[in-house]
Amino acid sequence: MISVSRFVSIAEQVSQSVAPQWPLSQWIAVNPFWQYRNKPVEDVAAHWRYSAGSRLLMSPEFYWQKWQKNEIDKQHVTDKMVEQLQQRVSIITPIPQWQNLSRLVDKYQQRSRKMRWNEEVVLQISQTCGLFMQFPKRFQEEGSDSSLYSHWLAISRADRGIETLMDEADLNELFAELPDDPHELIKVCQASFLTDASDYALQCYCQALISDLWGWAAAFSYQDARQDSQWVFDLLCIRLAWEYLLWHLAERTNTSVHEQLKSSFNEQLEHCLGWVGYAQQYNELLWKWQGAYERSQVTRLKFTSAEDAKPSKAPEIQAVFCIDVRSERYRRALGKAGQALSINTQTKGFAGFFGVPLALKTRSGSTPHVPGLLQPSYYIQAPEQKQSVTSLLANLFNTPVSMFSGVEALGLSKLKSLLTGVPGKIATADAHAKATVCNDDGEVSTDALVAICEQALAGMQFQAFGQHVVLVGHGSHHSNNAQRAGLNCGACGGQTGALSARVLTRLLNDTTIREHLRDRGFDIPAKTRFYSALHETVTDRIVWLSDAVPGEVKRTFNAASESLASNSSEPFKARKKRSSHWAELRPEWGLADNNTLFFGRSERLASADTSGSNFLHDYYSNNDLNGALLSQLFSAPGLVANWINWQYYCSVTDSKQLGSGNKLLHNRVANDIGVFEGNGGDLRQGIAWQSVHDGKDFVHRPMRLQVIVEATEDIIQKALAGASDFNQLFQHDWINLYRLDERGELCPVTK
């Protein structure tokens, strides 16, 4: 028997390995297995497949179909692989999965005419967590580590409903006997049904338990990272407490069931290592096919040789876009529009917050406009909002005492908006156009502002400044979507890029700041002006944020927007409708089908395809011989792209567990911490079904991120050495890394 403290540390480690999920208003994509980057993806996949049933690979049928449609090329596949896959498709072999006690009880106890335990346990915990987050003043004890566990215990002890519902009279007695302290609980659990458990088995068990409430665990992981709490651990203990309850309930009321529980649970504890091995063996073939699929797809990208992509003369218009895959199509269109109008136009790719680590502060809280891994160091104070009629009405209708006469008198005021629908919206940060940048000590000094600009310019890697430089953020104009933030700019924390673009534009047009910048080696010509704009990604229109934008700039952008509208297969009217109709579930495809991250000169990417699968980030290796800049790029946009890519990947491979389900059933929870699907169950995480599937097929190709770098092997290796997180992802096959050579060929990077 291993020691209790060992069990506690395993439980803590599993809890700490849950990736966070941001609340709806700041929802950004996250790699759910981020904390497992230090382990090979094959191991993690097999482990989670056994312990929680999670699928990190597509089904054999998927690869077979792709093979038959020639989407997987022959040179990446051996005859043996084909033969084995064919066998796999024809004979379905079930892969064993860990069964928690709640599932085993459901299996052995005759409950066909009763509520089943497993789903009811999940629902009960989920509802309790909801109360905890929705009514913090009532339920969250200040300064208490285990407040979530004790909250759950208090609610459960007071509740008489579940006893009635499950038809188990002894349940409340058992609740009363539960230890008050989570560590104590772990101790009694170990003493009662985990006496023979090995380290490995406990880890499987903890993963299986947390995966029942993965969504809440992710939401709490977000909270834990921002305060001194251990709510994920508490959640795990709550789930464990239910196992303990069911074990003892069976012991008291039904000895034959208890015997069955005992024998099959012990068998699991003994054999789990072997079963994980089996899952790994089973997956081996599929990983080969996955690799072949990815290689076949990535080699469809065509690159020009280095000589063909020589930079042209100094551009007139330079436009800096977010690296978001949706920018790709616009950048191509803009380049072509420039050619057609013979206005020399250059586009650049950079993180959409333009390197300005900002937050927007209001009285009720602050909204960061930075990537999830960063903390904002500056903020902008939003002006006090006036009380709006809508919020007063909402308050009147939502308050139990006032909703009766309130609805009778004023309910009809919703008639107009019922007939026309809720209009679409996009945040353009108009109110903050002139706001000052502050930090905790108040308004920041010119020096700090110059430092912000310097950092941004260094990242954007301007070789020369054109006459007009446009900073183009992006955002999505649509209506009535709980996951709106997921379609906005991830680098801006799920907000639009408007605020960041506005602030940086203002700073870079400031003459004093420019003077200081000149001292630091950034000589911006006097005739160069910066402008800010927002790329509206549903209709591909441009919303201008700056006044007095020169006619030629507007003309070029308009031409680009129009060419995108006319080249698209659907009429512009339909797009317009998607961006404004309140019932629309698929206003746009967002980042679906993202799969490649390219660091280099975008001119070298020659594929005619404008579907928007590529994150394009400017990188000039000749200025970066020690790889320091590339290392930074690996550690910032590289990780962001990995998060986005894995969020989509998992939402496709396992849409039930790692996707957020059917949008038609979405139900916002606990002050918008997330959504339920329907009436309850766990909080959902990941991307919704409608966002990755068009009713016939997936619109996202399940590919791990293919990172392509235009640099020498030497620079890449140096950069990898300096970017440990990224290097781990690479070493353990969470991403694939290629070097783009002079000829335009992709060469694998040595591990």
Added chain:
Amino acid sequence: MLLTEWLTFSGIRPVLLVLVGVLAFVVTNYARTNFRLDPRRRAFITKLIGCLAAVLVLIVSNNIIVFFAAWMAISLQLHSLLMFYPERDRAVLAAHKKFILARCSESFLGTGLLLMYLHTGSLQLDTILQSVTATNAAPELIQHIAGLCLVMAALIKCAQLPLHGWLIQVVEAPTPVSALLHAGIINLGGFLLLTTTPIWSNSAPAVWLLCIVSAASCCFAALIMATRISIKVRLAWSTCAQMGLMLLEIGLGYYDLALLHLIAHSVYKAHAFLSVSEVAIIKQPQARSLWRVGLIFIAFQAIVAAACWWWLNDPKWLPSALLAMALTTIWMNLYQPLLRLGVSVLTIATYLVLGALAQQIIEPQQLTSVWLEPFIALLFNAFAFTYWLVHHTPSHSLSQRWFITLNAGLYLDEWLTRFVLWLWPSHPIEYYQRRSKKEGLS
């Protein structure tokens, strides 16, 4: 002549037809976009339109057999909408619960209509009502029973406590279904009672049953609503409470207010459900002094009741209490004196104007029992104070205890769920087995 045997457009029907028309237009339009690219779009829209057609038939039918058939058809169509995702076990459980209760409601309705047919010998609704109105004598036993049956049918249809669970649990269905149900179909209980007033309103047991059950449902559902954590479930509890109020107003003879309530609530609730995904944080009530809120409320209530007495010779206990509650909330949430006054006056004025308009369509009726309304107004006072105690003073020990009990829904639904599961076991595993068997055979 023949047409009037089958169809009727009397009373509140024209207004309701307009309302149903608007809802039908909005909801089908919404669903068409909602299900864009969904392979089952056509199936969904067909079911939706089937349901709406049955509602239209019900509203205009003058023949009690057609009326009954339409009533049943609505519920069966709704069932197929609630079962749109048969692989979701919670959806299936809720649909089964609803199915069983709908059959109960139909049995009551059928019995009530049958008794009236036996009593009057006519199958035409308007003839039945005329002959009941014509005999001014005290109601006979058969009329009492028929009245009770109709009231029971309406109470079950409107998901009143303790048979409310399905209404909360069917948020497992797609959003347009919820909008249709909560803004449209659920009102049919009210429609039934409003169009058959002569049958039940003279029967004291029927009126008392109606008022007591609906008042209790209204107060408890509203209290429970405020303890819930997800937006759709909150809205569902709110519907349960609002239906309680509508039925209560009908029971107390405020037919005009009930009609106004039916229409205004439908519009508001349809909008609320259809815009359910717009991220908006629900403001939590701040901690406040119970005495201060209570005093403001009592003062408002006294003023409103006195004004009613002055002008109308009747203190209008219930509407006064409810209006005072709304005014209290406005007062507590607005801080500028002018704005407070303006919004309050606007609310009162709209209320009066809309109420007067509703009175043009349907006349209120004087209640026979003098004590029923003050008693219910008192109940609502208790309700308001309970709410303020629970939500404005979260640290109070009673507050915490009541909160947990309310959050559990007063443990009313658990028995019914157990019964339904026992009667009609439903688990998704069986569904999958059935489906794979079917596919295997074909």
